[in-house]
Amino acid sequence: MEQHSALSQPWTFTKMHGLGNDFVVLDGVRQSFSLRPEDCRRIADRHFGIGCDQILLVEPATDPDCDFRYRIFNADGSEVNQCGNGARCFAVFVRRSGLSDKNPLRVETRAGQMSLHIRPDGLVEVNMGVPILDPAAIPFRAEAPAREYALPFRGQALPIAAVSMGNPHLLLTVEQCDSAPVADWGAELEQHPAFPERCNVGFLEIQDPAHLRLRTWERGAGETLACGSNACAAVVAGQLWERLADTVQVTLPGGTLEIRWAGPGTPLYMVGPAEVVFDGTWIPEGEKT
Numbered sequence: 290m291e292q293h294s295a296l297s298q299p300w301t302f303t304k305m306h307g308l309g310n311d312f313v314v315l316d317g318v319r320q321s322f323s324l325r326p327e328d329c330r331r332i333a334d335r336h337f338g339i340g341c342d343q344i345l346l347v348e349p350a351t352d353p354d355c356d357f358r359y360r361i362f363n364a365d366g367s368e369v370n371q372c373g374n375g376a377r378c379f380a381v382f383v384r385r386s387g388l389s390d391k392n393p394l395r396v397e398t399r400a401g402q403m404s405l406h407i408r409p410d411g412l413v414e415v416n417m418g419v420p421i422l423d424p425a426a427i428p429f430r431a432e433a434p435a436r437e438y439a440l441p442f443r444g445q446a447l448p449i450a451a452v453s454m455g456n457p458h459l460l461l462t463v464e465q466c467d468s469a470p471v472a473d474w475g476a477e478l479e480q481h482p483a484f485p486e487r488c489n490v491g492f493l494e495i496q497d498p499a500h501l502r503l504r505t506w507e508r509g510a511g512e513t514l515a516c517g518s519n520a521c522a523a524v525v526a527g528q529l530w531e532r533l534a535d536t537v538q539v540t541l542p543g544g545t546l547e548i549r550w551a552g553p554g555t556p557l558y559m560v561g562p563a564e565v566v567f568d569g570t571w572i573p574e575g576e577k578t
């Protein structure tokens with residue numbers, strides 16, 4: 290199959306979203322892509338491109354235990370290890386495009402394997418794997434694992450949790466999500482030197498042990514309407530702080546996810562919707578008339 294630069298050839302895509310976290314999903318099994326960071330930025334651009342928070346690429350698996358390879362690119366062009374809302378869309382895309390009707394699907398990511406199950410009610414359940422709390426593996430600069438860290442930030446010691454769901458997350462609590470300084474603090478905390486690979490920043494309003502409100506500043510994308518992996522990390526943090534139950538409804542600006550976690554060393558499960566918006570064709574410059 291011919292490998293071509295993403296922008297110089299026509300290709301088809303599907304626009305999807307999971308709770309308003311939106312994606313351009315590409316079939317890299319029947320088409321072949323070479324996605325450079327500048328190609329991703331153009332595709333994700335909401336004025337000069339298609340517009341999305343992330344680009345998801347479905348590729349043939351390289352691991353014989355897996356059905357497909359799941360690749361994720363942020364709007365800023367960076368390739369990353371994990372995207373929870375995207376995983377649900379990936380499962381629906383694979384079924385709808387006729388690539389496979391296997392259910393559950395096992396996919397390989399840069400963070401390991403994931404299992405995606407489309408339920409009879411149409412919601413998708415994702416086994417997100419075992420949350421990572423070891424600072425070196427997050428990666429997060431700390432002497433030893435802790436439930437809470439005091440992060441130096443703007444002259445204060447900010448109480449935070451650090452969790453990896455395959456990608457790095459910083460979690461902090463706020464009185465009210467609606468007035469949280471998501472853009473102001475989020476942009477700076479994303480680049481905090483304690484997180485050498487940057488991080489996704491979650492602002493948690495814990496309402497009761499089974500209900501959490503959350504807004505997220507995503508690494509490489511800014512504030513989004515929902516971040517699945519950040520919602521998972523927020524439940525992990527809330528449980529470590531002994532403020533959340535095993536099953537939690539997480540309400541984000543774009544809607545609600547159900548997240549179940551039985552505690553350290555066990556896998557975490559996320560359930561939520563995945564919606565198709567439209568199918569389209571990318572037309573390269575010079576072929577538009």
Ligand SMILES: N[C@@H](CCC[C@H](N)C(=O)O)C(=O)O
Pocket residue numbers: 310342343361363369370371372373374375456457489507508509510513515516517518519
């Ligand atoms: N929106 C995603 C996360 C996408 C990747 C993230 N921005 C990162 O850089 O790690 C989700 O739903 O998990």
